[in-house]
Amino acid sequence: MLLQIALRRKASALTALVTAAAIALLPMPAVHAQAKGPPVLRDTETEQLLRDYTRPILRVAGLEKQNIQMVIINDGSFNAFVADGRRIFVNWGAILQSETPNQIIGVLAHETGHLAGGHLSKLRQQLATAQTQMIIAMLLGAGAIAAGSVQRGSAGNNGLANAGAAAIAAPQEMIRRTLLSYQRQQEENADRAGVKFLTATGQSPKGMYETFKRFTSESLFASRGADPYLQSHPMPAERVAALQEFASTSPYWNKKDDPALQLRHDMVRAKISAFMERPETVYRRYPQTNDSLPARYARAISTYLHGDLRSALTQIDALIQVQPNNPYFYEVRGQALLESGKPAEAIPALRKAVQLSNNSPLIEMLLGQALVGTDNKAYTDDAVRILRAAVAREPEAALGYTQLAMAYGRKGDYAEADLASAQAAYLRGDNKTARELATRAKTRFAVGTPGWVKADDIVAAKPPRN
Numbered sequence: 001m002l003l004q005i006a007l008r009r010k011a012s013a014l015t016a017l018v019t020a021a022a023i024a025l026l027p028m029p030a031v032h033a034q035a036k037g038p039p040v041l042r043d044t045e046t047e048q049l050l051r052d053y054t055r056p057i058l059r060v061a062g063l064e065k066q067n068i069q070m071v072i073i074n075d076g077s078f079n080a081f082v083a084d085g086r087r088i089f090v091n092w093g094a095i096l097q098s099e100t101p102n103q104i105i106g107v108l109a110h111e112t113g114h115l116a117g118g119h120l121s122k123l124r125q126q127l128a129t130a131q132t133q134m135i136i137a138m139l140l141g142a143g144a145i146a147a148g149s150v151q152r153g154s155a156g157n158n159g160l161a162n163a164g165a166a167a168i169a170a171p172q173e174m175i176r177r178t179l180l181s182y183q184r185q186q187e188e189n190a191d192r193a194g195v196k197f198l199t200a201t202g203q204s205p206k207g208m209y210e211t212f213k214r215f216t217s218e219s220l221f222a223s224r225g226a227d228p229y230l231q232s233h234p235m236p237a238e239r240v241a242a243l244q245e246f247a248s249t250s251p252y253w254n255k256k257d258d259p260a261l262q263l264r265h266d267m268v269r270a271k272i273s274a275f276m277e278r279p280e281t282v283y284r285r286y287p288q289t290n291d292s293l294p295a296r297y298a299r300a301i302s303t304y305l306h307g308d309l310r311s312a313l314t315q316i317d318a319l320i321q322v323q324p325n326n327p328y329f330y331e332v333r334g335q336a337l338l339e340s341g342k343p344a345e346a347i348p349a350l351r352k353a354v355q356l357s358n359n360s361p362l363i364e365m366l367l368g369q370a371l372v373g374t375d376n377k378a379y380t381d382d383a384v385r386i387l388r389a390a391v392a393r394e395p396e397a398a399l400g401y402t403q404l405a406m407a408y409g410r411k412g413d414y415a416e417a418d419l420a421s422a423q424a425a426y427l428r429g430d431n432k433t434a435r436e437l438a439t440r441a442k443t444r445f446a447v448g449t450p451g452w453v454k455a456d457d458i459v460a461a462k463p464p465r466n
């Protein structure tokens with residue numbers, strides 16, 4: 001399942017930061033300016049892979065206890081960044097464009113370097129200091145203008161007044177340069193930290209170098225200055241040269257990725273291409289002549305999305321023959337049936353996917369959706385049980401609450417149904433509907449019960465308790 005949702009953003013320092021950094025200094029994509037936060041992709045297979053990529057690196061960086069989340073941004077350009085000290089954001093474009101696990105792992109190691117170095121908060125401090133400096137400089141400039149106008153009044157010479165105006169304009173440029181050089185230094189520190197983490201985990205820094213090198217050479221030609229990664233990561237040639245110099249001394253420089261990991265990586269790239277790109281592009285990347293598992297995966301998904309269900313199922317079943325314990329083949333089989341209006345037929349495949357994935361909550365939500373979708377009341381209790389378990393572990397996916405609301409409605413439990421609908425609306429960022437539904441839920445629960453308290457939180461627009 002590849003879910004496209006909007007990430008509900010807590011009122012964080014992010015907005016303030018973006019506003020303050022009108023100098024376009026910080027690694028923020030433009031989508032952050034939107035009230036609902038960046039659109040996010042959810043997919044168990046991809047998230048699992050990214051977690052496996054980052055876990056060892058976070059461990060050697062001393063961040064394993066911080067519960068750092070990986071968030072996949074719905075954007076086909078290359079970008080990866082940290083925004084709030086607890087999440088690493090990666091565009092799907094960065095995964096798709098990374099030909100080896102090592103290339104994207106290198107980028108993630110670099111981002112971990114930013115996290116471990118506390119760069120964002122340091123930059124924020126610098127910014128605050130810079131603003132203070134700017135205010136002082138502007139006050140001085142204003143003083144000079146005042147002095148200048150007095151001077152002109154007496155001598156008819158406006159030289160000093162001009163100097164005052166220049167003093168107002170100059171500090172911004174000076175501060176911009178100071179911050180840029182500070183940021184450049186942070187980038188170099190993150191490179192060094194990233195290489196250190198890769199070496200400590202026995203991995204090659206070559207992929208990091210290859211990726212950064214690619215951006216330097218692209219920037220030479222391209223007026224493609226719009227590439228967000230280049231904007232967030234100034235990549236002067238000296239930096240890449242320095243990286244090459246210390247990275248190439250790594251004992252693991254020539255170490256290749258494990259073939260099993262390369263296959264998982266290619267499977268995820270195939271899936272991303274199939275879900276996110278146009279069918280023509282998918283077939284150009286993965287033509288019929290390509291008999292590899294990733295190519296067959298991409299074509300099977302593209303067939304279910306844009307073609308014929310029977311043909312898609314035949315292709316998916318052939319994949320299951322090759323890897324009978326791959327949960328994601330069953331997941332896509334179930335999803336194809338579910339989205340073709342065959343929820344009852346989807347149930348066995350989704351149950352298998354849940355079991356093989358060790359109860360992935362996102363897949364449980366699909367199973368719950370299939371159970372509810374059958375209109376068979378015999379499934380209702382099972383659906384409620386599975387969906388409750390899913391939302392408890394995955395409280396930020398609206399789909400789980402939407403399905404839970406339907407299951408409760410079918411049981412005739414309208415208090416819980418209203419509460420779950422309110423939670424779904426809240427997660428979608430629709431506060432008005434969330435408040436209305438939560439207000440109605442409150443009238444249906446006994447005062448002070450857990451359901452009433454959760455509904456009350458939503459009415460008061462506090463993050464709902466789980």
Ligand SMILES: [Zn+2]
Pocket residue numbers: 110111114187190232233
């Ligand atoms: Zn960086």
